Amino acid sequence: MTTIKDIAKVAGVSVTTVSRALNGYSDVNEKTRRKISEIAKELNYSPNTLARGLVMKKTKTIGMLVSGMNRANSKDNFTFEVLSGVNECISERDYDLVLFSTTTTKQREKTYSQLCRERRVDGVILQGMKIDDPYLKEVVESDIPCMLIDIPISSESVGYVTTDSVLGAKRAVDYLIQSGHKKIAFMNGHDQAYVSQQRLRGYRVALREAGIDFREEYVRNGDFLEDKAEEEAAKLLDEHPDITAIFCASDLMALGVMKIAKSSGLAIPGQLSIIGYDNILLAGYASPPLTTIAQDKFDLGYKAANALIDMLEEEGPAKIITLETELIVRESVQ
Secondary structure, eight states: OOOHHHHHHHHTSOHHHHHHHHTTOTTSOHHHHHHHHHHHHHTTOOOOHHHHHHHHTOOOEEEEEEESOSGGGGGGOHHHHHHHHHHHHHHHTTOEEEEEEEOHHHHHHSOHHHHHHHHTOSEEEEESOOTTOHHHHHHHHSOSOEEEESOOOOOSSEEEEEEOHHHHHHHHHHHHHHTTOOSEEEEEOOTTOHHHHHHHHHHHHHHHHTTOOOOGGGEEEOTTOHHHHHHHHHHHHHHOTTOOEEEESSHHHHHHHHHHHHHTTOOTTTTOEEEEEEOOGGGGGSSSOOEEEEOOHHHHHHHHHHHHHHHHTTSSSOOEEEEOOEEEOOSSOO
16 A cells, blocks of 8 residues: 655655645645645555544544434435435535434433544534434534534534524415415424424414414324324314314325325315425325425535535634525315
């Protein structure tokens, strides 16, 4: 294996000069830099990234920490699309990606800082954290550069990227109201998700502006799961048969609501209109195709990674990025 000593011998310069030239230091003459670079290519030199990381105190590695990643959440493809955006960005900017998941049990055994040090990451992207997640407090207090996805918390070293869930939810409910609905229920996620709080707020704002009373009994939590939403919708529709529309805080829950509506003999959208959130791939294949609020999941990941690398390369402070949503009209609303 070729080493920098071999390159130095051929180039007739010191090992230090070779090291500084290959690592981009500005105090190396341009002619010398080009000569060293050409010799390195001729000798098929491959840098030892671990050794370089120890010297430079940087590994050019981004960690992506995902909480709650399991088979039950695989159907909506949300995490995969975010991860695809992260991966594309870091590849373009010549970084590597380490993916690791966490649970409450793991967090009791190992602190956030310990985890980052062991994985030798320069910065971290976090997704899927709940409001009461022990790591969130550590993230803000740590000096490790970090970007959060859909968690609106920031500090000097922590930024976040999210979509405007309040406006997105309001847009969904506004559409139902404009379609003539007044008895509108809401299938939310769970109380420990920031997006659930924001989408509930958007739902309430839309009702208030339309002069429609908010009814607590019309709101249920489906935990962002298809089966749980189906179960909760069954109780909701049995207790309140006057409901004509349901806004769901995720498409996966909307699919569960559609399933129970059909099994109960309710025509969609003739007797019950349903609107979702996320615009996952399955939404367009539902029967009928699901009207939904789209958010660019790939862009969530891409922009989070891009902002994190900007921080690492000292191109600016932690950023707060809010993406737009779009109403996708299909056939599940009358």
